[in-house]
Amino acid sequence: MKKSDLKAYVAALPKAELHLHIEGSLEPELMLKLARRNNIDFPFQSVEEIRKAYQFSELQDFLDIYYQGMNVLQTEEDFFDLTMAYLNRARADNVRHAEIFFDPQGHTARGVPFGTAISGIVTALGMAKMQFGMTTKLIMCFLRHLPEEDAFETLDQADPWLDHIAGIGLDSSELGHPPAKFKNVFAKAKDMGLKLVAHAGEEGPPDYVYEALDQLKVDRIDHGNRSLEDEALVARLAAEEMTLTVCPLSNLKLCVVDQISTHPIKRMLDLGLRATVNSDDPSYFGGYVNDNFYALIDAVDLTKDDIRTLCENSFKGSFLPEGQKRAQLAAIAKV
Numbered sequence: 001m002k003k004s005d006l007k008a009y010v011a012a013l014p015k016a017e018l019h020l021h022i023e024g025s026l027e028p029e030l031m032l033k034l035a036r037r038n039n040i041d042f043p044f045q046s047v048e049e050i051r052k053a054y055q056f057s058e059l060q061d062f063l064d065i066y067y068q069g070m071n072v073l074q075t076e077e078d079f080f081d082l083t084m085a086y087l088n089r090a091r092a093d094n095v096r097h098a099e100i101f102f103d104p105q106g107h108t109a110r111g112v113p114f115g116t117a118i119s120g121i122v123t124a125l126g127m128a129k130m131q132f133g134m135t136t137k138l139i140m141c142f143l144r145h146l147p148e149e150d151a152f153e154t155l156d157q158a159d160p161w162l163d164h165i166a167g168i169g170l171d172s173s174e175l176g177h178p179p180a181k182f183k184n185v186f187a188k189a190k191d192m193g194l195k196l197v198a199h200a201g202e203e204g205p206p207d208y209v210y211e212a213l214d215q216l217k218v219d220r221i222d223h224g225n226r227s228l229e230d231e232a233l234v235a236r237l238a239a240e241e242m243t244l245t246v247c248p249l250s251n252l253k254l255c256v257v258d259q260i261s262t263h264p265i266k267r268m269l270d271l272g273l274r275a276t277v278n279s280d281d282p283s284y285f286g287g288y289v290n291d292n293f294y295a296l297i298d299a300v301d302l303t304k305d306d307i308r309t310l311c312e313n314s315f316k317g318s319f320l321p322e323g324q325k326r327a328q329l330a331a332i333a334k335v
């Protein structure tokens with residue numbers, strides 16, 4: 001199949017996005033608009049200036065800019081506008097279901113209340129369901145560079161919002177902050193009936209992936225690239241049908257891979273791993289979910305079957321009820 005036909009096939013397929021940080025979907029245009037609207041002292045004057053700053057040689061370079069960018073988010077309306085912009089953009093990529101991360105501690109640490117952030121997000125999620133039938137789940141991430149005690153405090157703040165929160169995640173600086181650091185708060189969240197995910201094996205070694213599985217008892221691994229260094233781990237992930245939320249353009253931008261042509265997505269599928277394709281922080285990494293597929297199609301020999309498998313995996317690995325998963329898989333089969 002020609003690459004252009006494979007791209008058209010991607011565009012036509014229903015898909016779920018399982019690894020998306022809503023704060024990472026903040027486009028420079030909206031960032032400037034919110035900086036002005038909120039009278040924020042902001043170091044950038046133009047979209048071009050902002051985009052020029054998006055050059056990273058590792059995860060921490062990105063995180064520094066990502067936390068600076070989110071300073072413009074102040075009011076409930078800001079969080080609503082941010083979320084609505086993502087949902088509309090995702091809809092254009094035929095995303096039918098999105099499981100969205102947010103970083104409450106990135107906001108509460110700046111004096112923006114938990115309720116301000118989540119109420120704006122939740123209102124937008126409700127509107128997307130009503131206006132265009134997109135289903136969503138919200139996943140609250142803990143910042144792993146902060147102590148576990150702070151994560152417990154954040155879980156307490158979530159209490160009035162638990163009807164709107166499907167699960168918890170773990171993000172921010174991976175190296176030096178192994179999953180085991182958050183063992184107790186993950187155990188509490190599990191007892192509360194929340195789903196569990198964690199970033200692991202993006203920059204961290206395979207041991208961090210083992211810890212996420214064995215000590216956090218996660219339902220999914222975010223990224224997971226470095227699992228490939230450990231054959232026994234790969235066999236286990238495949239046997240357990242553990243979903244990996246892989247983010248190709250993010251991997252390129254953060255130098256997890258040297259080039260898209262050496263991205264291991266194809267190898268992951270060939271090894272029987274339940275890999276999915278996601279955009280992570282699309283505004284910072286150069287594209288939304290279909291752009292991630294297109295970059296892979298240009299650089300890697302993905303087949304039509306691979307592409308269908310990746311989209312099927314996105315629903316299989318989602319937290320949708322089984323009936324809705326089946327309906328989405330049936331819709332894929334019709335394309």
Ligand code: HPA
Nearest residue numbers: 021171172173199280281
């Ligand atoms: O890809 C990521 N890794 C870790 N933390 C993050 N926070 C936003 N995106 C990321």
Ligand SMILES: [Zn+2]
Nearest residue numbers: 021171199280
């Ligand atoms: Zn991420």
